[in-house]
Amino acid sequence: MAIRRGRGVAAINYPTGMNLGGDPTQALVHSTPTGNFMVTLSSVDLGQGMKQIMAQICAETIGVPTDRVVIDTADTDTGPHCMGTFASRGTHRAGNAVIQAAKEARQVMLEVAAEELEVNASDLETDGQGNIQVKGAPQKSISIFDVALSAHFKRGRSISGRGMFLIPRSYPEKETGAMKPSTCYAHACTVAEVEVDDETGEVTVLTVKNVFEIGRALNPKMVEQQLVGGSWMGISHALYETTEPYYPSRDHGGTDFNQYLMPGPGDLAETEIIVLERPSADGPFGAKGPGEMCANPQIPAVANAVFDAVGVRIDTLPITPERILRALKTQAAG
Amino acid sequence: MELRKDYFADVRKDGLHEIGQGRPRLDSPGHVTGKTAYFADRNFPGMLHLKMVRSPHHHARIRSIDTSEAEKHPGVVRVLTAKDVPHNVYTILILIQIGPEDETVLADGKVRWKGEAVVAVLAETERAAQEAAAKVKVDYEVLPAVFDMEEALKPGAPLVNEYHGQNYYLYDSGECRKVRFGDVDASFAQADHILEQSYQSSPIEHAPTETTGCVVTPEGNDRFTCYTNTQAMFFTLDNASIILQMPGSKLHFVGGTVGGGFGGKVDVIVEPIAILAAKLTGRPVCFIYSREEEMQISSPRAAEKVVIKDGVMKDGRIVARKVTGYTDAGAYSRHSPYGAQKGAAHYPGPYTIPNVWIDTYCVYTNRTPSSAMRGFGVTIGDFALEVQMDKLARLIGMDPLEFRFINAYRDGDMKAHRQPTEGAALIECMQAASRAANWPVAEKYMAMSSYRKGV
Numbered sequence: 001m002a003i004r005r006g007r008g009v010a011a012i013n014y015p016t017g018m019n020l021g022g023d024p025t026q027a028l029v030h031s032t033p034t035g036n037f038m039v040t041l042s043s044v045d046l047g048q049g050m051k052q053i054m055a056q057i058c059a060e061t062i063g064v065p066t067d068r069v070v071i072d073t074a075d076t077d078t079g080p081h082c083m084g085t086f087a088s089r090g091t092h093r094a095g096n097a098v099i100q101a102a103k104e105a106r107q108v109m110l111e112v113a114a115e116e117l118e119v120n121a122s123d124l125e126t127d128g129q130g131n132i133q134v135k136g137a138p139q140k141s142i143s144i145f146d147v148a149l150s151a152h153f154k155r156g157r158s159i160s161g162r163g164m165f166l167i168p169r170s171y172p173e174k175e176t177g178a179m180k181p182s183t184c185y186a187h188a189c190t191v192a193e194v195e196v197d198d199e200t201g202e203v204t205v206l207t208v209k210n211v212f213e214i215g216r217a218l219n220p221k222m223v224e225q226q227l228v229g230g231s232w233m234g235i236s237h238a239l240y241e242t243t244e245p246y247y248p249s250r251d252h253g254g255t256d257f258n259q260y261l262m263p264g265p266g267d268l269a270e271t272e273i274i275v276l277e278r279p280s281a282d283g284p285f286g287a288k289g290p291g292e293m294c295a296n297p298q299i300p301a302v303a304n305a306v307f308d309a310v311g312v313r314i315d316t317l318p319i320t321p322e323r324i325l326r327a328l329k330t331q332a333a334g
Numbered sequence: 335m336e337l338r339k340d341y342f343a344d345v346r347k348d349g350l351h352e353i354g355q356g357r358p359r360l361d362s363p364g365h366v367t368g369k370t371a372y373f374a375d376r377n378f379p380g381m382l383h384l385k386m387v388r389s390p391h392h393h394a395r396i397r398s399i400d401t402s403e404a405e406k407h408p409g410v411v412r413v414l415t416a417k418d419v420p421h422n423v424y425t426i427l428i429l430i431q432i433g434p435e436d437e438t439v440l441a442d443g444k445v446r447w448k449g450e451a452v453v454a455v456l457a458e459t460e461r462a463a464q465e466a467a468a469k470v471k472v473d474y475e476v477l478p479a480v481f482d483m484e485e486a487l488k489p490g491a492p493l494v495n496e497y498h499g500q501n502y503y504l505y506d507s508g509e510c511r512k513v514r515f516g517d518v519d520a521s522f523a524q525a526d527h528i529l530e531q532s533y534q535s536s537p538i539e540h541a542p543t544e545t546t547g548c549v550v551t552p553e554g555n556d557r558f559t560c561y562t563n564t565q566a567m568f569f570t571l572d573n574a575s576i577i578l579q580m581p582g583s584k585l586h587f588v589g590g591t592v593g594g595g596f597g598g599k600v601d602v603i604v605e606p607i608a609i610l611a612a613k614l615t616g617r618p619v620c621f622i623y624s625r626e627e628e629m630q631i632s633s634p635r636a637a638e639k640v641v642i643k644d645g646v647m648k649d650g651r652i653v654a655r656k657v658t659g660y661t662d663a664g665a666y667s668r669h670s671p672y673g674a675q676k677g678a679a680h681y682p683g684p685y686t687i688p689n690v691w692i693d694t695y696c697v698y699t700n701r702t703p704s705s706a707m708r709g710f711g712v713t714i715g716d717f718a719l720e721v722q723m724d725k726l727a728r729l730i731g732m733d734p735l736e737f738r739f740i741n742a743y744r745d746g747d748m749k750a751h752r753q754p755t756e757g758a759a760l761i762e763c764m765q766a767a768s769r770a771a772n773w774p775v776a777e778k779y780m781a782m783s784s785y786r787k788g789v
Contacts, residue, residue, distance in 0.1 A: 009773065010720035011738050011764055013684035014712060020675060021430040042567045045361070046595035052359045060352040067360075074590020076567050084566025086600050086706055128351035169430075172675065174506050177513030177692065178752040181679035189763035191771035211766040213759035216346070217337060221356030224335040233708070242536035243634050243702075248481040248662075250392065250448060250701060255626040260539060273335040274766050278342040278759045278784075285353045286346065292709045299713070300720030304734070307724065317535040317717060 001199035005206075008304025011189040014293030015182030016283070018087040022169035025089075026080035027097035029058060029105045030160035035130070035148030037062060037069045037105070042079030043094045048291060049222045050090050056219055057095045057284050061102035062109070063126025064144060080164075088289025091218065092183070095284030096165035104161025109144065112151045112159065116142050184280035186288040187213040190231075190297035192269070196309040198328055201321030203306060205235050205269035208298055213276040215288030220275070227273045227294045234298025235269060236262050239319050341762050361591075372591055373561040376549045378618035382411055384611055385463035387453035387470045388631070389445035392479035392700040393492065396443055396452070400471040404455055407469055409462030412615050414454040416442035419610060420579035423497070425667055426602050429572055436497035437666040437703070439577060439607055445474070446494055446665035447700055449631045456611050456619065479700035483639060483660045486699050494665055494698040503663070503671040503696035511678040515750040516689030518645075521654035525645025527729055532641045533718035537634035537662075540707055544593025546632055547622030548604050550612040557584050558609050563592045565599040577606040578613075585609070597706035601633050601668050633705030636670060637662040638677075640718035645689075646726050650740040654689040655682040659715065661696050664703035669710070671696045676711030679751050683719040684760045685741040690750035738764060739779040745786045758784035 017023045028040040039058050045051045051071040059066040073079055082094060107121070113132040114121040117140060125135050126144075133141035151157040172179035189211045195204045210231050217223040240261040243253050254260030279286020299317070307313050312327035339348065348354065364370035401413040416422050419439045428435060441452040453470045457463035478492040485491055486501040494501050505511050522528055548562040564570040567587050575582040592599065608621040623632060638661055645654035659677050663670035674696040681692045709716075727737035739761065747755040761784045768775050 007771070007773075008724065009735050009738075009767070009771075010716070010723075011684065011742070011760055011767075012716045012720065013743075013760060014709075015676075015680070018672070018676070020672065020679075021427070021432075042590075044565050044567060044590050044592055044595075046565060046592045046599075047365075049359050049361075051361060051590075052357065055360070056352045056355070056357060060350055063351075066352050066355075066357050074567055074588065076571055076585070076587040079567070081568050082566075084564075084569050084600060085595065086565055086597055087710070172507070172511065172678075172751075175512065175514065176752065177507075177511065177515075177678060177750070179679055180753055181676060181751065184757055185684075187684065187759045187763045189760070189767040191767050191773060209767060209770045211763040211770065213341075213763050215757075216353070218353050219356055220335065220337055220354065222359065227335070230708075237538060237713070241538045241541075243539045243629060244537050244637070247534075247536035247637050248483070248699070248701075250481060253630050254539075255629050257541075257625070260541065260629055262541065272770060274770055275335060275337050276341045276759060276762055276766060277337070277339075277346055278757055278762070279346050280757055285350070292712070296709050296713050296716045297720070299717045300724070303717065303721050304724040313721070313725070315531065315533045315718075315721065317714070 003195050003197050004309040005195050006305045006309025007191060007193045008301045008308055009191050010297040010300035010304065012297045013185045013187050016092050016184050016289035017089040017182045019167045019170045020181050023083055023089060023093060024166045025082040025093040025097045027094060027101045027163040028080055029101040031105065031148045033148055033152040035144040037064065039069060039071050039098055040079050041073040041082060041094060042076055043082040043090060044074050044085040046085055048226055050085065052222065053091050053218055054094060054098050057098050058102045061099050062106045063128055064130055068130065088291045088293065091287055092283050092289050093165045095287060097163040099163065099284050101161040101163030105159050108157055108159045109147055112155050112157050113142050113147045115155060116147065116150055183282050184215060184288045186215065186290045186293045188293055188297045190301040192298060192301035192305045194302060194305040194309055196306055198310050201324035203239055203319065205302060208269045209272045211274045211276065212290055212294060213278055214290040215280040215283050216277050216286035217275055218285060218287050223275060224273060226291060228271055230294030231271050231298055232268055233295040235302060238299040238302040242318055338766060370591060372544060372593060373549055373563050374547060374622060376561050378551055381618040381620050382456045382458065382615060383460040383463045384608060384619055384621040385455050385467045386451045387455065387467045389448055389450040389452055391445060391474055391476050392448045393477040394445050394474040395477060396441060396445065397473040397475055399453060401453060403469040404466040407462060407466035409458040410455060410466045412456045414440065414611060416440040421577050424577050426573050427672060429569065432671060434497050436495055447702055449702055454607055454611065456615060481699050481701060483662050483697040483699060486697055494700055498698060501698045503667065510693040510695045511675045513678050513690060513692035513750050518654040518656050518689045518691040521689040522645045525653050526648045527646050529726055529729055530643040531722055531725060535638050535714045537637050537704060538707065539629050539634055540596035540598030542594030542596060542598060545623040545625060545628040546599055546604055548608050549618065549620045550608045551618040552612050552616055557586055558612055559586045559588060560605055560609055562587055562589045562605055563599055564589055565595045570602045570605050573602040574606045574609055578610055596708045597710055598632055600706050630702060633668055633703050635707035636673065636704035638714040640715060642718055642722045644722065644726055646730060648730055650730060650732050650737050652685060652687050652741050655687045656691040657681040659694040662704060663696050663698050664701045665698060666703040668703050668705040670704055673711040677715050680712045680715055682750055684743050686743045686747040733775065735764060735768060735773055736775045736779055739775065739782060744784050
């Protein structure tokens with residue numbers, strides 16, 4: 001009886017969105033009298049930070065700092081339609097809609113600034129700090145604060161925009177299955193290293209090295225929180241979780257966190273995250289949807305590492321000590 | 335976390351002002367100091383609590399329901415049964431024309447899974463609602479149940495759901511969603527090795543910190559405000575409008591701050607019955623799942639069975655792959671027909687294989703309906719595919735990572751569902767992983783690229 005060490009690899013891809021059902025999201029953007037920008041949506045923030053990302057996308061597009069943007073979302077009396085937050089679609093779909101709306105608002109903003117500065121709008125640029133200036137002559141400038149005041153009180157303009165993202169619904173061809181189920185794909189490769197106690201069947205995940213290709217890390221700190229959390233969830237799926245431990249029997253299902261097993265902080269592996277960015281052709285600033293994908297590759301990587309350690313295949317999830325011991329017993333008998 | 339800017343630098347514009355910056359989240363201080371308001375933080379005078387009477391049987395006919403004792407229980411204001419629900423038989427994907435309607439808001443004549451909602455009790459306190467629910471008498475005639483997908487698909491198996499007429503979802507392509515690409519049988523005949531393996535998963539809970547629920551208030555203007563933690567505002571509003579036969583203009587949904595979703599809050603379960611209760615009582619109504627309900631009543635990730643048959647050559651090329659996937663929908667469709675279809679589009683994984691045959695089935699059994707979860711239609715498939723890849727590599731005596739390089743898809747490669755590959759990056763991920771994990775592969779693989787000239 002011994003502690004045995006093994007490692008396994010898995011490589012995957014993951015689709016963004018759900019074109020098989022049509023996939024619309026709309027957005028509205030308008031400025032306040034003092035040049036702050038309201039983004040109105042009906043998209044839902046599940047805790048992953050959607051509001052923050054939409055604020056950064058709007059800010060980048062209009063050319064103001066992120067703290068000048070306010071997100072008003074998930075009120076059906078004010079927010080235009082969003083299909084929902086699922087299918088790794090939130091950042092991609094809503095982000096595209098916000099860009100389109102923000103571009104329209106930016107154009108009006110530049111037109112008002114052009115009137116105030118008596119130049120052509122096409123000769124203007126934003127400095128990202130809250131000012132609009134003439135290209136090549138930054139000393140000729142006006143603050144966005146003043147532009148918004150002018151639009152509201154003097155010029156009678158609405159600095160606002162409408163945005164929408166829609167991919168036509170794809171209907172699978174009956175006989176061949178030809179279809180366009182999604183847009184861009186995110187990618188990952190994970191190497192997991194485990195120790196398996198061949199006396200108890202217990203698995204300890206020592207390290208998980210994840211490489212994720214996600215199009216564009218719009219906010220790297222938030223990308224990190226999502227990818228690390230996903231990686232932990234993958235380990236949890238591989239080794240711990242189920243509501244029906246003796247599936248297909250319905251018996252012995254857990255009803256609280258005492259019975260439904262998940263790893264605690266001490267059970268989590270040393271986690272390494274490496275991010276590659278190949279911008280997608282159709283995502284906001286090249287972003288793809290890594291929200292779901294990041295929890296997938298750890299499962300087969302751990303399964304393959306268990307085999308590498310003790311030489312038995314567990315092809316049924318979760319990979320419990322009971323399943324490992326039964327397989328070891330069968331192996332020893334055979 | 336390490337951002338590897340050296341990869342794909344030629345196709346990326348860096349140096350933006352706000353994008354690419356790790357700005358602190360504006361909502362974090364509220365979350366960590368407990369100031370963020372969730373739907374359950376709403377408390378209205380006179381608010382009623384809704385508790386469900388649930389089926390104790392996996393499959394049974396309802397002979398009769400007697401609510402008289404429950405109605406007399408102190409604090410009980412109203413008891414609802416199927417006849418109170420205007421459009422009781424529904425299915426959520428009807429909004430995108432995927433039917434048939436196959437599920438009841440409150441059971442009518444039959445229950446098809448243990449835990450199915452039968453009667454809703456509204457009372458002044460949670461405790462009174464719970465106690466009264468225990469006094470509802472339902473007379474059941476227990477019917478044979480089926481839990482195993484293979485058993486369910488056999489002739490003569492108990493019929494789970496009469497609205498389908500058979501224990502699988504009928505696609506326009508027949509009993510399964512199909513993908514056909516090349517000629518798998520001819521390629522199997524020529525392959526050096528054939529490996530057929532079967533993989534299985536069990537249902538999984540989303541385990542959000544905040545359980546599913548909503549609070550509904552009747553407003554003075556004949557409208558209803560629903561504070562909810564749904565993941566999809568209008569999807570829920572529009573389905574509620576159908577179920578309640580109430581114009582959407584009467585409904586106002588407020589949400590967007592959710593304590594974890596993971597796909598567990600895209601079914602439309604709590605809102606319609608809570609709005610109906612608010613309408614019939616004229617009082618605010620709160621319906622929140624207990625942790626036990628969240629674990630065993632709300633939809634889990636479907637259990638799946640995946641059978642993969644591969645033909646592989648000694649040089650490492652996979653020449654044919656046949657996948658048969660089974661998704662255990664439980665008793666009702668919810669999002670499962672879509673999940674099985676998404677699986678069909680995902681196989682055979684991120685590899686270029688010239689001959690592919692895929693069948694994915696959505697199967698009905700007498701268990702808690704499954705539905706969307708993070709990685710819907712893909713997660714279990716990836717487990718099966720990537721364990722299979724490991725087995726294939728070892729079968730032909732090849733390093734598992736090098737074996738994947740040989741088969742990895744690249745820009746322009748045609749996928750089985752007939753979309754050309756765009757923006758591939760699998761090879762680069764594997765190269766970075768090779769270095770990070772000190773898992774060396776031959777130099778020719780480290781020199782590969784997802785790019786192809788002219789693509």
